[in-house]
Amino acid sequence: MTAQQQTRPHAAAKPVRWAADVVATMREGARVRLDYSAQSLWRVDRMIEEIRREGAPAEAVRDVLRGFGAYAGEVIVRQTGAEWWATGGDHWIRTPDGRLWDPVEEARRCFGGHGSLRLLCQDAIAGTIAGTEPRHRGHGH
Incomplete structure (x- = not known):
């Protein structure tokens, strides 16, 4: 068994539980x-x-935001085959195209009025479908 295979279940355990908790609470x-769509x-x-x-207050909703972020991460994992990773207590995902995503931080950004879990997921899925080729969506460039 590789080190990757050993750390994967451990890295996924907490965010999978946080996501399931928020699904049940909602x-x-x-x-x-x-x-999970x-x-x-x-x-x-x-x-x-x-x-x-x-x-x-942000402190009062910290756990619920973490749950929403973990839920969004699980959506990306299920849609793309991404994997959860953990470093120093932070949890993030890596999509098959090698890009890193932090849905828990994105949930905090949403709460601050500056983010969107839907758009994060859309970008992660689009990048995975497109592979490593950049997608041009006509943003006036």
């Missing part, structure tokens, strides 16, 4: 069904926006 508390991230972005508008 289903039971908010009656929102999260199905890319489309479900629209709903997650809206929920983070609602929490922000309610004026919740």
Whole structure:
């Protein structure tokens, strides 16, 4: 067994649990069904926006943001075959094209009004489908 195979389950264990916890909490508390689809991230972005508008202090919602980020990461893992990695307590994913993504940090950015888990997932999936070739989406360049 390689070192990679040994660290993979350990790296994935926490974010997989955080994602499952947020799915259960949303289903039971908010009656929102999260199905690990890319489309479900629209709903997650809206929920983070609602929490922000309610004026919740960042410290009070830290765990829920971590759960939403882990959920988005799991969506990317399931859509692309990406893998969770962990370094010094931080969890991030690596897509098959070699790019690194930090969905937990992106959830925090969303809460600050500067991010989108839906767009992060869209970029990760698009890059994986396209391979290493850059995709030109006509942003006026």
